[in-house]
Amino acid sequence: MNLVADTWFQIQRHIRTQFRMPVWIFVNLFQPIVWLVLFTQVFKSLSDMPGLGGTSYLQFFAPGVVVMTVMFGSAWAGMGMLHDIDMGILSKMLATPATRGSIIMSRVIASMVMLIVQALIIFTIAVIMGVDLATGVPGVLLTILLVSMLGLGFAAFSNGLALLLRREEPLIGVITFATLPIMFLSSTMMPADLLPGWLDTVRHFNPVDYAVVGVRGLVMDGYIWSDLWRSLVVLFGWAALGTAFGTMMFRAKAE
Amino acid sequence: MSVIVTHHLTKVFPGGVRAVDGIDFEVNAGEIFGFLGPNGAGKTTTIKMLNTLIEPTSGTAVVAGFDICKNPAEVRKRIGYVAQDVGVDERATGRENLTLYGHFYRLDSKTIKKRVKEIFELVDLAGYEDKIVSTYSGGMRKRLDIAMGLIHRPEVIFLDEPTAGLDPQTRVRIWDYIRNLAKAMGVTIFLTTHYMEEADHLADRIAIIDLGKIITMGTPDELKQSISGDVVTLSLLTAEDDDHNELMRRTESALSAEPFVIGTQAVGDKLAVYVDNGESAVPSIMRLLAGQGIEVETISMARPSLDDVFLKYTGRTIRAEEGTATTFAQIRRKRIRRQQ
Incomplete structure (x- = not known):
């Protein structure tokens, strides 16, 4: 019970903090919109290519934007933890009876809440721009489940890394270094059929690809349960792995 | 009655540094106990062990009636910790900071509300409850920081370098607040410092620590008379x-x-x-x-003053090491603030 209460009070703190930074909110809402508009312009002629089967690039790419937004957003989640370490907030908290698990859990869940709101906004804009959601509202809910698992894994890893590295420079370095390749080593930007053979193999080890495949199926094709189940299982595994890493680092490194 | 009793408390860090080397001391209920030593003497390591933030390598301590190794959860309920860095959330209001801590100590909302009012008056911050902390001055932040360690009325409060990095005027005011606390709440205060005047002004008893060992212990007057x-x-x-x-x-x-x-x-x-x-x-x-x-x-x-006492027992002056540490902490703090 204490764990739930402590987590709840800290989630409030984290979300309140974010809403007190209007610029941050603005940037986070507009970035995915920029992606939707800009990328679909850049890759407009791709609509004619065989892998897309005649659908617009927007229809193909919109699920990718949802996944990308969640991945980038959650990958930076550790910066907040680092701030608390730097400002002495973490060690002060650790000297109170606050449950240990709540400190990292509240951060991860707060990131999720913000990202789910973003994902919903992207869907709304995508629909306004002409994207046709094959599975409608239930599909959006399933999408939320998929990307939440993806984001939870990334946010937990990011928090774990913050505790391990303890400084901004290396953390920023690792996140920047990792996120772009992770995105490109998937079928986020390109249909899988058009990827070179080695990349098509590599993407099967990338949680982002499972999220993209799952969400894209829901948006473009309807319920392809074989793909969906695989995505769900892999992403649950990814979330569990991230949580295990984050918790381990917290136990080992949060003095 | 003793609120803190240590038994050969020792911390050896990886690499073999004996940061705290088998220290024994007792802190009596209601007193202000000063832990005086230069930077790197082992003060913060000691305070972190007593606060259950790090485990001793060997030896142990009993804080507020519970063993720090066997029963850290019970210790945490009964102590307040005010670290050297001001551990307040600058992007929240004073009330929000204090309320979160009230919840951590399992106080109900009504009690929290009442105590917030009391404590803000005690540290002279009444009227600033709902202002964002980033608008507070350095001294106000430190007072809020101390207030956060008091919301649950702890038996003992640990103040790690409570005035490091503050200007001399603010420092004197913080001393007043600390003295008031001891009187108004009857709380035992364990404080570390590398400022001689601070130990001299505030502490009922002082232990001088250097290189992880307690060199001498007594009231300020006793120590001065020892030379x-x-x-x-x-x-x-x-x-x-x-x-x-x-x-x-x-x-x-x-x-x-x-x-x-x-x-x-x-x-x-x-x-x-x-x-x-x-x-x-x-x-x-x-x-x-x-x-x-x-x-x-x-x-x-x-x-002789306490400076002279320190010189006599360690062969070194405490002042030589003062400047650099403060500067580094300040640079780091400025850098963090700039990035927000």
Whole structure:
């Protein structure tokens, strides 16, 4: 019970903090919109290519934007933890009876809440721009489940890394270094059929690809349960792995 | 009754550094106990062990009736911790900061509300409850920081370098608040500091720690009386083209060679000379320096201070190490703030 209460009070703190930074909110809402508009312009002629089967690039790419937004957003989640370490907030908290698990859990869940709101906004804009959601509202809910698992894994890893590295420079370095390749080593930007053979193999080890495949199926094709189940299982595994890493680092490194 | 009792408390960090080396001491209920030592002496490591933030390598301590190793959860309920870095959330209001901590200590919302009012008055922050902390001054933040350690009415509160990095005026005000707390709440205070004046002004009893060991312990007066002898402070008359530092060095080496001089120490542009007997030393010093062609501008004699106590027991001055640490902490804090 204490764990739930402590987590709840800290989630409030984290979300309140974010809403007190209007610029941050603005940037986070507009970035995915920029992606939707800009990328679909850049890759407009791709609509004619065989892998897309005649659908617009927007229809193909919109699920990718949802996944990308969640991945980038959650990958930076550790910066907040680092701030608390730097400002002495973490060690002060650790000297109170606050449950240990709540400190990292509240951060991860707060990131999720913000990202789910973003994902919903992207869907709304995508629909306004002409994207046709094959599975409608239930599909959006399933999408939320998929990307939440993806984001939870990334946010937990990011928090774990913050505790391990303890400084901004290396953390920023690792996140920047990792996120772009992770995105490109998937079928986020390109249909899988058009990827070179080695990349098509590599993407099967990338949680982002499972999220993209799952969400894209829901948006473009309807319920392809074989793909969906695989995505769900892999992403649950990814979330569990991230949580295990984050918790381990917290136990080992949060003095 | 003792609120803190340590038994051979030891912390060895990976790499073999014995940060705290088998210390034993007791802190009585209701007293202000000062832990005085230079940076790196083991003060913060000790406080972190007593706060259950790190585990001792060997030995243990009983804090507020519970063993820090066997029962850390019970210890945490009964202590307040105010770290050297101001651990407040600058992007939240004072009330939000305090309320979160109230919840951590399992207080109900009504009690929290009542205590927030009380505590804000106690640390003279009434009216600022709902202002964002980033608008607070440094001294106000420190007061809020201390307030956060009090919301659950702990039996003992740990203050780690409570005035490090604050300007002298703010420092004196924080001292007042700390003294008020001890009186108003009857709380036992364990405080670490590397400021002699702070320990001297605040603490009922002082332990001097250096290189992980307690060197001596007692009331400020007892410690000062433990040094026999006096301190003679002199300033030198420097002609305009003379090099003052060079002159100080010459004076120091000339005096150090004398049997009646226990030690010398530069204090700003003055020189402190520790001697067995000040009354007979003053004429001797004057004669000696005159013989060397060194002119003395002023000379005075006093009983030893805590600085002198520290010098006697460690052979070093605590002041030499003061500047750098503060500066680094300030740079880091500024850097963090800039990035927000």
